[in-house]
Amino acid sequence: MQAARMSGRRQLVTTAAFIAVGGLVLTGCSSGEETSSDPTNNSVEGNQAEGDTVVIGFSGPAADHGWLGAINSAALAEAEKLPDVELRVAEGTNDANLQISQVEQFINEGVDAIVLLPTDGAALTAVATQAMEAGIPVINVDREFSSPFAARATVLGDNYGMGVSAGTYICEQVGDQPDAVVAEIAGIDSLPLTQDRSAGFKDALEGCGLEVNNRVAADFTVQGGEAATSQLLAAAPKIDAVWNHDDDQGIGVLAAIDSAGRDEFIMVGGAGSANAMREIQSGEGVLKATIIYPSTQAADGIRLARLVVQDKAMSDLVEIEVPNRIVLNAPVVTSENVEKYLPTAFES
Template sequence: MKHCLPFASLALSMMLASGAALADTKIGVSMSQFDDTYLTYLRESMNDKAKTYPEGVQLQFEDARADVVKQLSQVENFISQKVDAIVVNPVDTAATKKITEAAVKAGIPLVYVNRRPDDTNLPPGVATVASNDLEAGIMQMQYLADKMGGKGDIVILLGDLANNSTTNRTKGIKQVLAKYPDIKIDQEQTGIWLRDKGMTLTNDWITQGRKFDAVVSNNDEMAIGAAMALKQAGVKPGTVLIAGVDGTPDGVRAVEKGEMAISVFQDAKGQAYGSVDTVMKMINKQPVEQAVWVPFQLITQENAKDFK
């Protein structure tokens, strides 16, 4: 027995050391909501990226359920747990000040992913990984303006009004429209990113007898909803041009089938990998860019297969 004890102690020490390595880095992640299609891909890709780190990275995901107060509480809980870093996909891009202040005061690195705070003057120890939403609006509207020959009527499906992705994508649309006085906005309403809301709004406009040549949607889900409403009303696919943003698998399929004219690819994997890489560099005291931009790409029927 005397000979067994040192061996047992050594084995126990090795197991404990191994266990410590597996849980070496803990990152708290607060997502604005789990049931958003695009954010699901983002979350899954973050998890995939974390698994590639040999030192062991544990991501603790929390669902803020589109509640600003709940999200702040989640961040405060991460801080009390003494996590190594925090990643936040903000519920409201205008309400991130308290989150930033709490993380900075605690000395915990913070990365905002996918949605950049309205306050872009962020302090040291805070970074963002996102795509420039203005570009997405410009890309989709310029394509439609060319296809429409610079004239006609459009409707705009807005995302969540508390989100600056909605503001900036729509700003990009209107920036292009400023060059085309013969393209008029007939309707502009929020479908809060949801397929069924996009379908309901489009159906309402059809029922009201409104005529429009294109639907410009802030995301793919609402765009797909619009396509479903038009199809249900007997409108031949392609008659009304529909543009989305995100390049989700459903969005890409809709473009391939001609149900949508285009989508603008927002790289969920690129944003996810970028956020995990950035926060790991911050944990390890390595230099990082405070604003990491992941570019958008246009998806058409011709190149849709490249985005599958």
């Protein structure tokens, strides 16, 4: 009987707490004559409602490989879906000085927002800060600025997380072999994103007692991947697992592996290209997995720029403003889940 009374008391306390919290939520979302059923700036209806036209300037690097091409095309496609967005696209460039002039042009034109995937985050920090000081919110994509004052919001892939995902998968596959030989084919070593990927990989491998035994760096191109892998294979007569940071350069990596006639190891890719996923799906080669690095980042930036300018927020969050930092997930794609990710993958 006492247990029943205690149970009832807990239920009353829980119900009261729920009512109190519910009252706070309704109060926090209300203003003026608005009722709890009215659309708010972070409701689905309020988020999607067409508002005043938002002019967005978009600048990114030259689309010299598949992932960057997918970044650009996804941004354009997303803008086309939004009737209240006017997108002005600067020509893709790998010249930081030219990109600085593009942003300066956007500032002079008085655009409402700028979505910027910088060729070099540090080099573009000053002009991005200039835009922010002019009252133009900047959405920083993929490569971070060196100052928090240079962007209203930042959308990033999880580079460290990519390394962790790759290392964790390799631990699952060969971690029971204490003498397993692990190789790494990185991208451009001078880039912070490459350094983050390598750091995450190293940390994950330590969890199962492994380490990187052989490492080379390429340049995110097919030619660079093939040359670096040929060098790696010549230096390492035995390998148990390889992580290649980038599926675009992975085309060259796989070509070098094929030329060398090596198949004693498993390989993990990076970024999540469609051709890598089809290779995984076939089950015929050394490539067994790839780690997603989303090519939706600039498209996400377009959506966030619209929300910021229209004073809206993300409909799946209680928060009434757009977050200032969003880090996307880095899942592992294998033969078991490849069909889920293949439809949205980019072509290398």
